Amino acid sequence: MMSEFNDPFIVWRMIFMINFKKHKITKFCEIVLIVIFSLIHCLLLYYMFTNFSVNLLIRYGPTTLFGIFIIAVTIFSVALEKELSGGIDILDEICWPFNMIGKEAQLKLERKCRMRNMCTAFVVLIILTTIIVSYPCFGDQRDFFICIKVFEEYFGEWWSIPYYFYFITIPFFCYNYHKLCFTFVYAVLETELQFFLIEEYLLETFKMGYLKRWKYLENTQYQQELGKSLRFTIAHHNALKKMVKAIVNVTVNGMPLFLLLGFLLYISCFTFVINLADSMTNILKIRIFVCGASCVSVTVLLCWNGQQIIDVTNSIFSTLTGAPWYFWDVDNVKILLIFITNCTKNDSITMAGICLDYKLFASLLRISFSYALVLFNLRKSSLS
Template sequence: MMPEFNDPFLVWRMIFTINFKKFKITKFCEIVLIVIYALVHCLLLYYTFTNFSANLLIRYGPVMIFYIFMIAATTFSIALEAELSEVITFLDEICWPLNMIAEDAQVKLQRKCRIINMCIAFLVLIILSAIIVNYPFFGDQRDFFICVRVFEEYFGEWSFIPYYFYFAASPFFYYNYFKLCFTFVYAVLEAGLQFFLIEGYLLQTYKVDYLKRWKCLKDNRYQQELGKSLRLCIVHHIALKKLVKMIVNLTVNGMPIFLLLGSLLYISCFTFTINLVNSLTNILKTRIILMGASCVGVTVLLCWNGQQIIDVTSSIFTTLVGAPWYFWNLDNIKILLMFITNCTKNDKIVLAGICLDYKLFASILRISFSYALVLFNLRKASVS
């Protein structure tokens, strides 16, 4: 029996409480909040279209799209909670402990995990700053949140009730939005860690005294231990491939709506900045900068995770190809060939030819900035 897995990414699991078992009353309250917020944003969209102007859309577009994005993410989080729980449960069942590899390899792996944790912590700090600075006690909301104008127009002197409810309930959507993101991040980080453990375990298995290598062909005990190690790696690799497939299938379900809303959010942020940069107060500049930084940070993290799936599934193949198979007996060579065959195809998150990787982030930025420039020129032409 293997020792307990010492999770280097446990802090993110604890912060975001990646546990989807809830009481019925909790689920009911979540659904009620989603319905209320959805109705509120339907009202905001109705007001935007009935009072449509380029300035109105440019000024209030980023926050409106961001909240719609959060509502969609929260809905997906609740709708797919059984599948998400299944992924995390399966992950807990298959994890290898870190001591499966040598101490020097463990130190390198732990150092890499610490660097990843520090980068994610910095991103979380930016996200928290962006959330906090958007609350009313940091300045007037009228020039950034269209809901202030809408509530005053439709509710009159009672507008303070929906106004305070809107901001009081928003942490629920913030939390579920980032919980969904970090569930994906956590699962991919753990899968990547396990692939690295397989790679380290294989490299450790390959090590043999140079003077004794050819003698290993006649050493039945060595060949038996080698075959046992290879079979253990194959079993774990198959389990990880299943885990990655579960992650990919869940991600593809929400990819179309998140790509659409994410692109619209980038376009609206660029358009807001280009058109209004000279007329913004300091608090508005701070809000849009932090919002843009958090969006870019989350996008980079998600695209990096998508790239990680490609990289870690290909690294095993490279490690297997470098195996000293000429010192192995025929049975172990057959096991190696079977292992290599299972690693010839890299896993990736792809939808309609769009792959979640580094190139996607660059494409989103390029397309969003291009559309923002088009909107800027249209507004400039209409003004002149």
């Protein structure tokens, strides 16, 4: 009988999957915050449109786009809250515990989990640093946030009210933005871990004594136990493939919008640095650096997780093709062929030919930098 699954990623679940929305009043307040914050950004966009200039667009593009980004992700997170929590509940029901494999394999997986936790913690640290250094106690914000100028112009002496509201509510939206990101990360990490458990379980199942190999062919008990193990593994593998499909279905719903906004955010950050590097204050350099580092680290984490789905499903296929099937009876060989057929196509998060993997990250940086150079030349020509 299986023991309880000891979740190695429980910390991220506790931080990013706390359900605060248990009461109607809480949901109402959340919707009100989204509406007010959205109206503020509509005002910021209106100001930029009516006072349009290349310099204004370059200087305040990153923070304005990031504000739009976190609003979109928060709305998406609220709209799909039931689907997200339902997917995590399904994962809880199907997880294998670590004692399904041997001690040596357990230690290897635990090392992998520790490494993944360290990488995720590093990303969270960068995100927290970005939020902290953006606050006024670390220096003037006028060169980075257009909202101060807009509030002063439209609200007069009352400008401090929307100003404090804006910066007090930003952590709420940042949390919801990263909550969605890390819910995806958590689900992929857990699914990847279960695929690793299948791989190690298969490797241990395929092991046999070198001198007794051909004797196993006539050993009825061994063949029955092998068939039982293969069917058991296929059932778990099918459940994980359904989980991956559920992750893909939720992800592709927001993928077009998030890719577009992320692409524009990268362009604006590159453009900001290229055009204003010589005139930036030290605090502004720090802010744009940590902002860029935060965007890059989150993108790398998401693309890395998408790549892991591809790699781990391919690893299962490689493990199956290395099975010692010539020592098995006909029924077990048929089961193996069915298993291999289920693994011939690697799972991936793909939409309209765009796959969430390492290549996407490289393409995103390359194209964004190219457009940033176009904007740099445009500003240069407008000044000459």
